[in-house]
Ligand SMILES: Nc1ncnc2c1ncn2[C@@H]1O[C@H](COP(=O)(O)OP(=O)(O)OP(=O)(O)O)[C@@H](O)[C@H]1O
């Protein structure tokens with residue numbers, strides 16, 4: 001049975017069909033990429049899966065359980081967590097407290113006494129070891145991304161959704177994130193990630209899904225998808241692709 | 247300071263304050279300390295919902311007023327005053343749950359605007375239904391002892407500080423702070439935001455209701471609409487911001503500073519004190535958003551550098 005299963009999921013904002021009739025599955029332990037031009041519905045798709053938005057149509061299942069329309073904290077407790085495209089750490093809290101929130105709530109629901117040790121471990125894992133006391137607001141963009149990843153991991157997710165985690169990072173930093181993701185992959189975390197950096201996807205994942213104007217237009221191994229004429233068309237904008245509006 | 251350091255400081259302060267009526271026989275001193283303690287309780291109650299959970303309640307006086315109204319009514323009907331205050335707090339909390347269940351489902355400024363409107367509606371309604379001044383029966387006035395009010399105030403202030411201190415270290419308190427920082431990110435991290443906002447509101451309004459009960463117990467005569475006045479909300483808000491919003495000791499420092507300054511200014515510049523507090527508030531929000539607590543921390547850093 002697939003860990004995540006989407007069946008004909010749609011969402012419109014007024015006249016804009018942000019996501020329309022999208023179906024796919026993600027298996028346990030997989031790392032699946034999501035690609036698509038700006039405004040093609042990638043973030044909306046994540047908002048639907050995590051419960052931040054309620055779909056107009058379609059079903060979403062996690063390990064066979066229908067979670068369509070659940071509130072985000074229940075979805076998180078069930079095992080799906082995300083990072084945000086525009087990082088959103090709890091600015092007024094320390095780095096450690098940020099991670100603790102995920103650890104005390106989420107799927108882990110660990111007791112306060114033991115949660116701190118695990119939070120420290122996760123901070124070290126993402127490269128923020130020994131910086132737990134630092135206010136989140138004073139971290140650099142790269143470190144805030146790391147912090148969000150640690151906070152998400154702290155909830156003990158079955159499935160981790162990463163929305164452009166690598167955007168805005170230098171090549172060296174990107175390489176650092178990739179090392180981290182490979183490590184998470186080995187630890188058995190299932191990952192669904194939106195990424196514009198195609199070479200990163202080529203390297204990390206065996207399967208990508210391509211969205212255009214809210215529709216799934218291709219799915220398969222990254223090199224095959226990258227060579228697909230429809231996908232090329234959408235990215236080069238020669239045809240009817242790009243930010244088409246319904 | 248360590249946790250034990252704070253605890254020792256709190257117990258010492260409590261013991262010293264408890265001894266005051268035995269040593270000092272001046273009513274003006276007790277009245278002044280009473281006002282400080284009432285302000286600590288009221289500011290701390292506002293701090294729970296606004297400082298920790300980030301929900302700006304601009305109608306806080308409604309809950310203070312409800313506590314006062316219920317307590318006064320029951321007390322005059324010869325209930326024990328503590329039972330009256332407990333029911334007053336219950337009434338305030340029940341009303342708060344009703345308001346919160348509706349307002350918290352709406353995002354943005356609805357809660358602030360909604361509570362502001364509600365507070366005023368309640369004040370006007372109470373003013374119309376109960377226009378007569380409420381005065382204690384002669385027998386009760388004869389038996390009036392200021393020390394009783396003072397001890398009630400001391401106990402309530404201690405409870406309010408205790409509640410916030412416990413919250414600061416608890417899972418619920420951390421969740422509330424996450425809600426304050428970013429509701430959507432909190433939800434995504436597994437925090438049930440609606441439940442925590444309601445919990446904060448319940449704690450906050452229970453304390454405010456008790457503070458209202460204390461007000462009803464303290465005053466020999468007042469207009470029933472008076473404790474519903476918006477200045478109670480703004481006192482709580484100013485004290486919390488001056489001291490340090492979202493901290494345990496901020497509202498305590500703020501209350502001491504505020505009551506002292508207010509009493510002083512009220513004697514010297516009756517007409518100007520609102521203006522001065524307005525200016526003070528703006529200065530703090532713009533230059534020192536962390537209040538006195540942050541000022542103290544900055545001074546400590548400066549002192550360390552100078553050494
Ligand atoms: N809350 C919203 N209200 C109205 N329209 C929205 C909302 N969220 C997204 N949209 C619209 O839905 C479409 C898809 O947006 P979405 O953010 O999902 O795209 P994306 O693929 O994540 O783009 P990007 O690569 O720029 O992050 C866009 O046309 C966007 O303007």
Ligand SMILES: [Mg+2]
Pocket residue numbers: 042043044085
């Ligand atoms: Mg996006």
